[in-house]
Amino acid sequence: MDPDIEQSTHELLLRLAGRLPDQLLWRFRDWLGEGAMGTLARTLPRSLLKHRIDLDQTEYRLLVAGLIPHGADWHQVSSTLGVDDVTENRYTFTSSAPEWVNSVDSVSVLIHATLRGRPDVGEVRQSWRHVGVVGQGTAKRVLLITALTGLPRLTGELQRVLRVLGDEEPSVEVIPPRFDLPGYHRAALADSELVCVGAVAGNRLVAA
Secondary structure (H helix, E strand, O other): OOHHHHHHHHHHHHHOOOOOOHHHHHHHHHHHHHOOHHHHHHHHHHHHHHOOOOEOHHHHHHHHHHHHHHOOOHHHHHHOEOOOOOOOOOEEEEOOOOOOOOOOOHHHHHHHHHHOOOOOEEEEEEEEEEEOOOOOOOOEEEEEEEEOOOHHHHHHHHHHHHHHOOOOOOEEEEEOOOOOOOHHHHHHHHOOEEEEEOOOOOOOOOOO
16 A cells, blocks of 8 residues: 555544544544555545534545545545634543553553554553543543554554454554644543553653
């Protein structure tokens, strides 16, 4: 796959976190990690329209660059372009695990074992996402990882790990260097905890 197309699509899916339903977003990321670009090109624009998710100019350019070469419908793609207003983040985050997580968190232990000292990986952090006020509703784990290469494949790998461990709609945010973090990721990062560090020294996540 063309690395520029792969990068564009990965960055678009990052920017859609917290906006597309989790059940769709993890599946789109899985397809990208597997190289199923034709399937992604047919379904992503239609899903954006169905859920009334407008793209700003940057996101629209990423959609065009990533999916038009793989057969996305021009009419559907062009219909996704909306206003440039910043989308309000409807979630709150906390670094504190909910009470139902065991004192020995098996997910964190396995992620630590998988990514600690791994080539091309920097920081690995996690946060817990809530709809509205912290403590109301079910908390959801969000992983935040910096990586230099193979971002879609790493995303797919970790999603599969989390699904085996019981998270049917995993939230795995694998972030490239020098990426302008959307509000969703800044909020998650601002209240997160370190899980482990890969082999890339200094590749830290920065909230601001």
